[in-house]
Amino acid sequence: MIQVATTFTLNPQTDERHGLTEVAKGFEAIFARHMLAAARQAGFGDTLFASQGSQTFRQMMDERFADILAERGSLGLATMIETQLASQIAPQVAAEMKK
Numbered sequence: 001m002i003q004v005a006t007t008f009t010l011n012p013q014t015d016e017r018h019g020l021t022e023v024a025k026g027f028e029a030i031f032a033r034h035m036l037a038a039a040r041q042a043g044f045g046d047t048l049f050a051s052q053g054s055q056t057f058r059q060m061m062d063e064r065f066a067d068i069l070a071e072r073g074s075l076g077l078a079t080m081i082e083t084q085l086a087s088q089i090a091p092q093v094a095a096e097m098k099k
Contacts, residue, residue, distance in 0.1 A: 016089050017082075024078040024085070025070045031077060032066035 040058065069075055 017086060020082055020085055020089065021078070024081040025073075027081060028073075028075055028078040029066045029070035032069045032075060033063055036062040036066060 037059075040062065070078060073079060
């Protein structure tokens with residue numbers, strides 16, 4: 001008996017759309033990290049607690065906060081990016097499915 005491996009997906013557009021969603025959220029997180037880092041560089045004269053450890057902690061806190069912002073879609077960038085790129089993917093997937 002011959003075994004047939006099923007490595008294809010029934011709906012390739014769904015897989016690409018899910019990947020697109022993750023990439024868009026990742027981009028939003030990167031953008032939020034840079035935005036928070038720029039805000040931290042402004043500084044407000046907090047020399048009292050300006051140690052290397054506290055700077056590292058603040059950076060880690062900002063990175064986590066940026067990840068949370070992106071996951072919840074608080075800025076809305078991921079949704080806009082996903083919408084724009086999905087309109088480019090849909091015609092390509094439709095053309096490949098016709099082949």
